Amino acid sequence: MAEKALIDIKDIGRKYVIGTEVVHALKSVSLQVNKGEFVALMGPSGSGKSTLMNILGCLDTPTRGEYILNGIHVSEMSDDELAEVRNKEIGFVFQTFNLLPRSTALDNVALPLIYAGYSKARREEKAKKALESVNLANRMEHKPNELSGGQRQRVAVARALINDPSIILADEPTGNLDTKTSIEIMGLLEEIHSKGNTIILVTHEEDIAQHAHRIVRMRDGLIEDDYPNTDIKRVSPRLDALKAKGTDWEGI
Numbered sequence: 042m043a044e045k046a047l048i049d050i051k052d053i054g055r056k057y058v059i060g061t062e063v064v065h066a067l068k069s070v071s072l073q074v075n076k077g078e079f080v081a082l083m084g085p086s087g088s089g090k091s092t093l094m095n096i097l098g099c100l101d102t103p104t105r106g107e108y109i110l111n112g113i114h115v116s117e118m119s120d121d122e123l124a125e126v127r128n129k130e131i132g133f134v135f136q137t138f139n140l141l142p143r144s145t146a147l148d149n150v151a152l153p154l155i156y157a158g159y160s161k162a163r164r165e166e167k168a169k170k171a172l173e174s175v176n177l178a179n180r181m182e183h184k185p186n187e188l189s190g191g192q193r194q195r196v197a198v199a200r201a202l203i204n205d206p207s208i209i210l211a212d213e214p215t216g217n218l219d220t221k222t223s224i225e226i227m228g229l230l231e232e233i234h235s236k237g238n239t240i241i242l243v244t245h246e247e248d249i250a251q252h253a254h255r256i257v258r259m260r261d262g263l264i265e266d267d268y269p270n271t272d273i274k275r276v277s278p279r280l281d282a283l284k285a286k287g288t289d290w291e292g293i
């Protein structure tokens with residue numbers, strides 16, 4: 042029997058009605074993603090990438106079509122049920138980091154655990170481990186404005202991982218970062234993927250997309266292309282070399 046897809050959407054549509062105007066952000070999108078895949082979602086601005094990501098991440102519901110996530114019929118769920126699935130299954134990383142400005146890195150990372158019902162001590166313990174895993178052990182008490190862009194995005198990645206989700210959704214995670222820092226964040230995603238996580242990454246940069254194993258291209262609310270990446274670029278060797286030399290690693 043074929044493996045059941047982790048993500049299975051069929052003929053999904055999403056329209057926005059503003060006054061008398063109707064915008065078909067997604068016209069008809071069908072997509073299957075298996076556990077452990079690393080997918081880059083590409084396409085011009087306005088093609089529907091973020092709309093699709095929001096639906097995949099249960100932040101939004103389609104106006105048409107079916108979404109089965111990990112065997113669960115998500116398209117028929119109430120907002121409360123969706124929130125529960127989202128907490129359990131999805132970790133988000135955004136272009137603008139979306140951290141709470143007045144909270145420390147530790148508190149930002151621990152936040153999703155409040156909804157998961159952990160005690161304060163357990164939350165802090167888990168958040169510390171997550172921050173260590175993204176190489177930020179020495180920045181736990183810093184607030185976002187006391188961190189570099191790359192460090193903020195690493196906090197966001199640690200927060201995305203804290204509930205051990207089955208899928209990481211990253212919408213332009215390197216969009217606000219310089220090249221070197223982008224490579225570092227891609228290295229982190231690579232590492233997360235190698236541990237068995239499923240990753241869907243939106244990017245409009247071809248060289249960033251080359252890190253993924255499959256490339257899906259959208260245009261005008263439709264998928265126009267979907268193919269395996271036969272020339273996967275890997276960051277890890279470069280990053281390992283950087284770390285070995287001690288070059289700027291902490292400063293990134």
Ligand SMILES: Nc1ncnc2c1ncn2[C@@H]1O[C@H](COP(=O)(O)OP(=O)(O)O)[C@@H](O)[C@H]1O
Binds near residue numbers: 066084086088089
């Ligand atoms: N909340 C919204 N209200 C109205 N129109 C929207 C909304 N969000 C997105 N759109 C429209 O839907 C289309 C797809 O947007 P989006 O998914 O953000 O594209 P992308 O992420 O590929 O740039 C665009 O035409 C955009 O203007």
Ligand SMILES: [Mg+2]
Binds near residue numbers: 090
């Ligand atoms: Mg977008």
